[in-house]
Amino acid sequence: MTSIGAADLKRMFDAIAEAIEADKDRLCQLDGVIGDADHGIAMALGFNAARDALAPLELSATDPTALLNIAAKSFLNAVGASSGPLYATAFMRGAAAVKGKAILTDADIVALFQAMAQGIHDRGKAEIGEKTMVDAWLPAAQAAAAAHADGKTLSESLAAALEAAERGAEATKDMIAAKGRSSRLGERSLGHMDPGAASAVTVIGAIRKSLG
Amino acid sequence: MQTKKIINDGNRTVDEMLEGILAAHPRHLKSAEGSSRSIIARDGPRQGKVGLVIGGGSGHEPTFLGFVGKGLADAAAIGNVFASPPPDPILECAKAASGGAGVLFMYGNYAGDVMNFDMAAEMAAMDDIEVRTVLTTDDVASAPRDQRQKRRGVAGNFFIFKAAGAACERMLSFDECERIARKANDRTFTMGVALSPCSLPQTRRPNFEIGPDEMEIGMGIHGEPGIARGKLKTADEITDEMLDKILDEVAPARGDKVAVLVNSLGSTPLIELYIMNRRVKQRLDDIGVSVHATWVGNYCTSLEMAGASVTLMHLDAELQTMLDHPCDCAMFRAG
Numbered sequence: 001m002t003s004i005g006a007a008d009l010k011r012m013f014d015a016i017a018e019a020i021e022a023d024k025d026r027l028c029q030l031d032g033v034i035g036d037a038d039h040g041i042a043m044a045l046g047f048n049a050a051r052d053a054l055a056p057l058e059l060s061a062t063d064p065t066a067l068l069n070i071a072a073k074s075f076l077n078a079v080g081a082s083s084g085p086l087y088a089t090a091f092m093r094g095a096a097a098v099k100g101k102a103i104l105t106d107a108d109i110v111a112l113f114q115a116m117a118q119g120i121h122d123r124g125k126a127e128i129g130e131k132t133m134v135d136a137w138l139p140a141a142q143a144a145a146a147a148h149a150d151g152k153t154l155s156e157s158l159a160a161a162l163e164a165a166e167r168g169a170e171a172t173k174d175m176i177a178a179k180g181r182s183s184r185l186g187e188r189s190l191g192h193m194d195p196g197a198a199s200a201v202t203v204i205g206a207i208r209k210s211l212g
Numbered sequence: 213m214q215t216k217k218i219i220n221d222g223n224r225t226v227d228e229m230l231e232g233i234l235a236a237h238p239r240h241l242k243s244a245e246g247s248s249r250s251i252i253a254r255d256g257p258r259q260g261k262v263g264l265v266i267g268g269g270s271g272h273e274p275t276f277l278g279f280v281g282k283g284l285a286d287a288a289a290i291g292n293v294f295a296s297p298p299p300d301p302i303l304e305c306a307k308a309a310s311g312g313a314g315v316l317f318m319y320g321n322y323a324g325d326v327m328n329f330d331m332a333a334e335m336a337a338m339d340d341i342e343v344r345t346v347l348t349t350d351d352v353a354s355a356p357r358d359q360r361q362k363r364r365g366v367a368g369n370f371f372i373f374k375a376a377g378a379a380c381e382r383m384l385s386f387d388e389c390e391r392i393a394r395k396a397n398d399r400t401f402t403m404g405v406a407l408s409p410c411s412l413p414q415t416r417r418p419n420f421e422i423g424p425d426e427m428e429i430g431m432g433i434h435g436e437p438g439i440a441r442g443k444l445k446t447a448d449e450i451t452d453e454m455l456d457k458i459l460d461e462v463a464p465a466r467g468d469k470v471a472v473l474v475n476s477l478g479s480t481p482l483i484e485l486y487i488m489n490r491r492v493k494q495r496l497d498d499i500g501v502s503v504h505a506t507w508v509g510n511y512c513t514s515l516e517m518a519g520a521s522v523t524l525m526h527l528d529a530e531l532q533t534m535l536d537h538p539c540d541c542a543m544f545r546a547g
Contacts (some may be wrong), residue, residue: 025415032417032420032435035434035436036434037412037417037419037435038293038294038412041415042292042295076299080269080291080295080298080328081269081292081295081296081324082296082327083324084296085327085331123327124323124327180323182436
């Protein structure tokens, strides 16, 4: 059983910011094929803003809920776009899911992860199969919950989440976009991975690496 | 190879542009206290008037902030290049525009804008500001006719905002302002054509690829792929192709009136726009439709993209009155 506090969550945001920055150009290129080529920029702006907002925090005096809300607000105000409301809602829902807890158990992290995916689902109103980040996030959250229920460790549960996210992102290549800007392409979106699903894999990969 | 741009820092482009705009138009514009991305008309908002807040991503100038001023929009929320503004600056715009009679949010129909403006509307409701939203959906190429609500908002924004702004300026009720805004959108139709891509200041790479002898009909103002790609044709052929699609939807009767906008996507010069407008006028004359007013130039751009769009607004007496009503904005004047 792992126990995760504010300092660990801050390290998680550092890891996500680093991973997204390294992935920025690939995400912009994916977006250029079926969108407007700015997804990597928006994601990097958002996670850099979240990292910078968390940097000066007195972590011993900050609970996970407060930290996640600060990350959400800073991400949102730096970005706007689509990823702003989606990820801000994810972190705010995650914050609500662990309210009142200073130290998070494996079950708390899995609940936080599920709340994030649900937040993205609710805010964007996209369903599985519509070629969005939901195609990575929802299967990832289900896989994490299933692995945890099977008695797997947090590391194993997050690894299962990452695998499911990767499969989900891969599957978006065979989907016709139904939400967001690329939905105007119809069948021309076939064969291309959704950039939002691709960046979800990067985010989930960084979460697994830092918390798992 | 990176594209050439006159910029300092790709991440500061929007803020530096805003500094330049406020320096150029101090009589018309100011930013909201503590919210530099909320651009407010100096003499727009007033007690009892329905407020009009517009906004969206940067890179389309003079859309959106150029249409902030007395008689048009009261405020514009400014996003990063091609990205919706977040809720906070939109909320500040709503507060500044509110005269106690309600606030209209009007912007192009894009998923990101809808999420951010909806969050701002929820926040405004908590401050007792009633917000109603009218999305612009004038881009004929972006969805079939029976899915009008899925279409994007593009250059026709100019006509739709103008009509709504006039309704607000004439102190009409919230219901009337909303009705006129919706009617303006319902009767406005745009088609675009792109010849070469634009590039974002942060990447300075072309945002799509297109052959040196190709054009793409129906491309969106962020480089979203259009409906048909083919060899570059003559101005008359391109204009005909666009007008055929527009007129199919406007379906005007002989004697009807329209307003015309021939808009550059950024780098296509006036000389080419006027050649297109010549053809637009010929075609409208042929079917007995009269042109009440024409605007030609940069109204809704896509950074340095080459290409143009044609918009027709199918007028009735009310919309004609709204278009003719005076307005005085930083980058546009009427009456």
